[in-house]
Amino acid sequence: xxxxxxxxxxxxxxxxxxxxxxxxxxxxxxxxxxxxxxxxxxxxxxxxxxxxxxxxxxxxxxxxxxxxxxxxxxxxxxxxxxxxxxxxxxxxxxxxxxxxxxxxxxxxxxxxxxxxxxxxxxxxxxxxxxxxxxxxxxxxxxxxxxxxxxxxxxxxxxxxxxxxxxxxxxxxxxxxxxxxxxxxxxxxxxxxxxxxxxxxxxxxxxxxxxxxxxxxxxxxxxxxxxxxxxxxxxxxxxxxxxxxxxxxxxxxxxxxx
Amino acid sequence: xxxxxxxxxxxxxxxxxxxxxxxxxxxxxxxxxxxxxxxxxxxxxxxxxxxxxxxxxxxxxxxxxxxxxxxxxxxxxxxxxxxxxxxxxxxxxxxxxxxxxxxxxxxxxxxxxxxxxxxxxxxxxxxxxxxxxxxxxxxxxxxxxxxxxxxxxxxxxxxxxxxxxxxxxxxxxxxxxxxxxxxxxxxxxxxxxxxxxxxxxxxxxxxxxxxxxxxxxxxxxxxxxxxxxxxxxxxxxxxxxxxxxxxxxxxxxxxxxxxxxxxxxxxxxxxxxxxxxxxxxxxxxxxxxxxxxxxxxxxxxxxxxxx
Numbered sequence: 413x414x415x416x417x418x419x420x421x422x423x424x425x426x427x428x429x430x431x432x433x434x435x436x437x438x439x440x441x442x443x444x445x446x447x448x449x450x451x452x453x454x455x456x457x458x459x460x461x462x463x464x465x466x467x468x469x470x471x472x473x474x475x476x477x478x479x480x481x482x483x484x485x486x487x488x489x490x491x492x493x494x495x496x497x498x499x500x501x502x503x504x505x506x507x508x509x510x511x512x513x514x515x516x517x518x519x520x521x522x523x524x525x526x527x528x529x530x531x532x533x534x535x536x537x538x539x540x541x542x543x544x545x546x547x548x549x550x551x552x553x554x555x556x557x558x559x560x561x562x563x564x565x566x567x568x569x570x571x572x573x574x575x576x577x578x579x580x581x582x583x584x585x586x587x588x589x590x591x592x593x594x595x596x597x598x599x600x601x602x603x604x605x606x607x608x609x610x611x612x613x614x615x616x617x618x619x620x621x622x623x624x625x626x627x628x629x630x631x632x633x634x635x636x637x638x639x640x641x642x643x644x645x646x647x648x649x650x651x652x653x654x655x656x657x658x659x660x661x662x663x664x665x666x667x668x669x
Numbered sequence: 670x671x672x673x674x675x676x677x678x679x680x681x682x683x684x685x686x687x688x689x690x691x692x693x694x695x696x697x698x699x700x701x702x703x704x705x706x707x708x709x710x711x712x713x714x715x716x717x718x719x720x721x722x723x724x725x726x727x728x729x730x731x732x733x734x735x736x737x738x739x740x741x742x743x744x745x746x747x748x749x750x751x752x753x754x755x756x757x758x759x760x761x762x763x764x765x766x767x768x769x770x771x772x773x774x775x776x777x778x779x780x781x782x783x784x785x786x787x788x789x790x791x792x793x794x795x796x797x798x799x800x801x802x803x804x805x806x807x808x809x810x811x812x813x814x815x816x817x818x819x820x821x822x823x824x825x826x827x828x829x830x831x832x833x834x835x836x837x838x839x840x841x842x843x844x845x846x847x848x849x850x851x852x853x854x855x856x857x858x859x860x861x862x863x864x865x866x867x868x869x870x871x872x873x874x875x876x877x878x879x880x881x882x883x884x885x886x887x888x889x890x891x892x893x894x895x896x897x898x899x900x901x902x903x904x905x906x907x908x909x910x911x912x913x914x915x916x917x918x919x920x921x922x923x924x925x926x927x928x929x930x931x932x933x934x935x936x937x938x939x940x941x942x943x944x945x946x947x948x949x950x951x952x953x954x955x956x957x958x959x960x961x962x963x964x965x966x967x968x969x970x971x972x973x974x975x976x
Contacts, residue, residue, distance in 0.1 A: 419774035423759065426766055493757035497815060500721035500753065500825075501775055502746030668723040 413514070416507060420485060420515035430484050434523060438530050445534040452540070461548035463535035467528070468552065471559045471628050475566040475591050478520055479584050482570035485516040490578050495668045505664050513571045513656065520567055555631055557641050561648025562624045566591060568652040569624070572659030575666075595625050624651055671698045673732070674823050674855045675720070680729035682715050682879075689715045690879045692729070697823070697857060697872075702849055704870030705859040706966055712879040713859035714754060717827045720857075721751045734822070747775065750821030752829055756812025760801035764792050764811050767800060768818060777819050786814040791840065805832030813841070817848075824848070824856045830865055838865065845869055863962045873962075877970045894960040897930040898938060901954035902945065905929055911948035916941065930958070 424430055448458040489495045498508055536545075570587045577583035602616035620626060627644035634640040675697040682690040690712040697703050707713045718724045720731060722742070730737055733745040758767040768783045787793045790810040795803075803811065809832045816824055824845075830838050846869060848854040860866050866873075873890060875882045885893075902908040905927040912921055912931065920932040934941050938955065945952050960968070 415776035416774055419770050422773055423762070423770050426762060426770075428761070487759060492759060493755075494759060496721070496723050496753055496757065497771060498774065499723055500746065500751040501749060501771075502722070502743040503774065504743050665725070668718075 413507060413511060416503070416511035417515055417518070420511060421518070423487065424484055424515070424519060427484060427487070430519075430523075433480055433484070434526065437527055441527065441531045441534060445531070445538050449538040458539055459542045459544070460535045460539045461542050461544035463539050464532065464545065464548040464552050467531070468555050468632055471555060471631065472625065474524070474559055474563045475624065476588065477523075478516070478563060478566040479570050479587055481520045481523065482516050482567060482574055482587075483580065483584065485512050485519060486571070486574040486580075488580050491580065493669070499668055506660060509571075509575060509656075509660050509663050512575075513568060516567050516571055517564065520563065524563075551635055554635055554641075558627055558631060558644040561645045562627050562651075563648075565624045565648040565651030565655070568655045568659075572655040572662075575659045575663045591624060595620055595623050598623070622647060622650070624648070671700070673697070674699055674701075674734060675857070676732040677716075677720075678730045678732070680716065680719060680731065681727050682712075682719060682724065683727040688879050690719070693876075693879075693881045695874060695881070696884070697855055699855055700849065700853045701872050702845065702856045702858065702870050703872045703874060704866040705857060705874050705876060706861070706863060706866065706962075707859070707876035708861060708970070710878075711876045713876060714827050715879075716876075717751070717753050717825050717857070717859060720825055721749070721753055722746065723753065747819070748822045749825060750816030750819070750823070751825040752809075752812040752816045753825070753827045755805075755831075756808045756815070758800045758808075758811060758815075761799060763797055763799055764795045764803075764807075764814070767811065768814060771815055772818060775819060782818055786817050789817060789844065790814045791837075806834055806837055809833055810837070813844075820852065822854065824854055824858075826856065826858045828860055829858065830860070830862060842868055863966060867962045875966055875969050882969050890962070890965065894962070894965055895932055896935060896957070896959040897932050898935060898941065899954075899956050899958050900929045900931060900941070900945075900952065902927050902929065903951040903953065907948055908945055908950045911944045911950060912941075915944040915947060927953075 445463065448456070448463065452458050487494075495508070499505065532549075566587075569590060570584070573583035573587040574580070577586060598616050598620040602613040602620070605616070606613040621643075624647060627640060627647050631640070673696060675695065677693055677695040680690060680693040680695070681688070693712070693716060695716070705713050705716070715724070719726045720733070731742060733742055734748060736742050736745040759770070762770065764787060765783055768786065769780070772780070772783055784793065787795075790813050792807065792810050792814060795807070800808070800811070809829065813826075813829065816826070830841055833841060842865070845856060845858075849856060849869075856869075858866065858869070867887075871887050872884065873887065874884045900908065905923050908927075908929055909921065909923060912918055912929075916934065918931075918933045922930050924930060931941065935957065938957075942952060942955070
């Protein structure tokens with residue numbers, strides 16, 4: 413597995429896609445913080461702690477970023493027919509699947525750390541410091557503790573889509589649909605049936621609570637609520653195990669052509 | 670009998686109701702160059718795809734280096750080199766980068782093996798050229814480089830000379846023969862370019878509509894395909910007597926239906942005719958036969974050779 417991960421890292425680092433994505437997101441962060449620094453004055457008072465706190469509202473972007481990291485790792489294997497070069501030499505399909513998943517997780521953690529670090533550095537250097545900065549960082553740490561497992565679940569979901577759906581775009585759309593639309597759909601349905609069948613509406617909302625997006629909803633109201641962390645880890649782990657088991661089951665039966 | 674490298678028993682692959690390969694029994698021994706011969710759609714690629722785990726057999730068993738279990742086969746496949754259909758690589762990587770990626774993935778020690786195989790297949794000078802800019806011939810060469818990277822004990826090559834220029838074909842043939850002689854690499858090579866196969870193969874398997882029609886050594890095939898005079902007579906035993914006593918030759922064989930194949934006196938058929946007449950044998954028909962691999966294959970599948 414270590415060899416497989418080393419190879420995946422080698423391939424990822426040789427793709428301009430990764431560097432372009434980092435450059436664009438890092439550039440956007442720079443523009444955002446520069447804008448705040450420029451606007452700072454009597455009307456606007458954007459401090460470093462406020463900059464850190466802003467991240468709490470951007471955590472859901474992490475789900476969608478896993479679509480990109482999963483895409484970078486999977487690298488259009490079906491389109492380029494490169495999976496045959498792996499299975500033909502005795503690399504087990506389980507290892508291929510888990511190898512890509514772990515490589516995706518590594519890439520996500522690495523890029524997340526890099527981009528968050530860059531953002532924190534920009535805030536610390538360009539925005540006026542205040543006493544609340546340390547507290548804001550602690551709150552951010554708590555929020556990341558909630559976000560990390562559900563991001564992991566999203567990574568597993570996009571990996572499953574990449575392995576199961578032949579077209580890369582179709583796979584990404586399916587993953588995004590599950591993340592972005594399923595929750596809205598369940599809310600809409602529960603509203604629709606709330607009067608004639610309130611029990612069904614409750615059940616639908618309970619199911620919605622199991623979706624990856626739920627643990628991060630209204631997170632600012634649940635800071636230091638450790639039951640939220642436990643919920644996030646349970647949901648994230650459930651999706652991670654469930655989608656990986658399903659994806660592996662499908663991939664093990666798949667024809668490589 | 671020498672060490673079996675690859676054995677299949679009752680290997681079958683069904684796609685829906687379509688039987689692509691049925692009950693194929695294959696046996697390759699160490700050091701053989703096995704030519705898998707068949708028309709398009711005969712099942713050659715499907716067999717190789719099953720051997721390389723790209724598709725799961727519907728039934729039957731594969732034994733590779735003595736291993737038959739899933740785990741054992743997986744370990745045994747690390748000793749393979751394979752080139753199945755058109756070689757596929759990452760288009761945004763160079764030849765060396767693509768090979769380096771697979772070297773790391775398979776845990777092959779020593780980076781120098783990448784430049785060694787690139788040298789071997791004549792791709793050393795491609796430098797920073799990406800795979801997407803390669804010609805078909807260059808892609809074939811890179812596919813071969815990947816197959817050779819870990820000094821395989823068994824090479825599985827599916828239509829490997831497609832896209833190669835004449836010089837490339839000669840180089841490729843010499844490379845295979847060198848690997849076979851120097852390292853005793855066993856090679857299974859599928860092709861429908863029979864003239865090229867006949868230059869390298871030591872054994873043949875003839876496949877048609879998913880069935881293995883015959884497996885034969887090149888030596889036996891040569892014997893079967895030797896130039897001969899095919900004589901149809903009224904009494905084969907008296908004709909044989911005439912050949913032995915009057916022409917002093919035993920270079921003949923008797924086939925069913927009073928047919929004899931004579932491998933001597935090919936340039937003097939009138940002498941043969943005279944000897945038979947003197948012995949009182951009625952000669953019903955005589956024809957000169959010179960069968961090649963293509964004729965033999967077409968004879969097996971009941972096909973017709975087109976000019």
